[in-house]
Amino acid sequence: MAAEAIKRFKTEMTRFLMMYKFALDEMSTKIDILKQEFEYIHDYNPIEHVESRIKSPESILRKLRKKGFELSLPSIRENINDIAGIRIVCSFISDIYKISEMLQNQKDIKVIQCKDYIKNPKPNGYQSLHLIVEVPVFMSDRIENVKVEVQIRTIGMDFWASLEHKIYYKCNKEVPEKLREELRDAANTVRQLDMKMEQINKEISEIKDSSSLEEIQEIVI
Numbered sequence: 001m002a003a004e005a006i007k008r009f010k011t012e013m014t015r016f017l018m019m020y021k022f023a024l025d026e027m028s029t030k031i032d033i034l035k036q037e038f039e040y041i042h043d044y045n046p047i048e049h050v051e052s053r054i055k056s057p058e059s060i061l062r063k064l065r066k067k068g069f070e071l072s073l074p075s076i077r078e079n080i081n082d083i084a085g086i087r088i089v090c091s092f093i094s095d096i097y098k099i100s101e102m103l104q105n106q107k108d109i110k111v112i113q114c115k116d117y118i119k120n121p122k123p124n125g126y127q128s129l130h131l132i133v134e135v136p137v138f139m140s141d142r143i144e145n146v147k148v149e150v151q152i153r154t155i156g157m158d159f160w161a162s163l164e165h166k167i168y169y170k171c172n173k174e175v176p177e178k179l180r181e182e183l184r185d186a187a188n189t190v191r192q193l194d195m196k197m198e199q200i201n202k203e204i205s206e207i208k209d210s211s212s213l214e215e216i217q218e219i220v221i
């Protein structure tokens with residue numbers, strides 16, 4: 001590409017990426033409302049933290065080239081699903097599915113794809129629930145339906161994924177078999193810990209429910 005064309009492409013790309021930033025802002029507001037409402041109704045917070053990012057232009061172009069798609073804005077829009085990415089980290093596995101359902105039930109959100117790497121972990125052990133959704137962004141002269149990738153996972157799954165990501169890049173994407181096996185082992189440990197924590201939380205909720213029932217009975221009787 002000639003220097004002038006590259007400059008023009010960069011300017012267009014910056015404008016194009018703004019749309020994804022607005023979509024992320026909308027999703028962040030939706031998630032914050034869900035979190036506050038859930039906390040009010042159920043008296044606990046299912047979301048530990050939320051992170052979001054816009055994929056860098058370099059990373060978008062790399063992914064486009066790797067997948068063999070044409071280099072143009074319409075092609076990027078159609079073929080790259082995770083330009084806008086939001087990650088929701090929950091305490092418990094059951095919270096992941098509750099949050100996912102609440103998001104999917106919103107009338108203005110269109111679910112394009114749902115990949116459940118918790119029920120079906122990746123061969124390397126990766127676990128997370130991925131949704132590709134489309135949200136309407138109200139621009140000054142038009143409405144744009146913009147794709148956002150939502151990753152929902154537990155603290156343990158997030159810990160594992162961030163370490164695995166570092167190792168992957170440290171080893172130049174060629175992780176030795178011994179390390180891969182250790183990572184698969186660690187993913188299993190995360191899975192067992194998540195299940196144990198879920199069970200303890202269930203027991204705590206049952207104790208809380210029965211003691212609040214007793215309190216009500218004492219007041220009423």
Ligand code: 0O2
Pocket residue numbers: 055079080081082115122124126130160161162164165
């Ligand atoms: P980055 O740097 O996090 O953005 P698609 O996006 O659907 O066209 P893909 O890659 O098959 O293609 O989608 P998938 O499997 O849903 O993965 C998308 C994102 O999930 C990745 O984005 C990672 O963020 C995360 N992810 C998926 N698999 C793994 C894994 O094995 N380990 C870790 N640590 N993260 C994973 P990017 O673009 O690959 O990277």
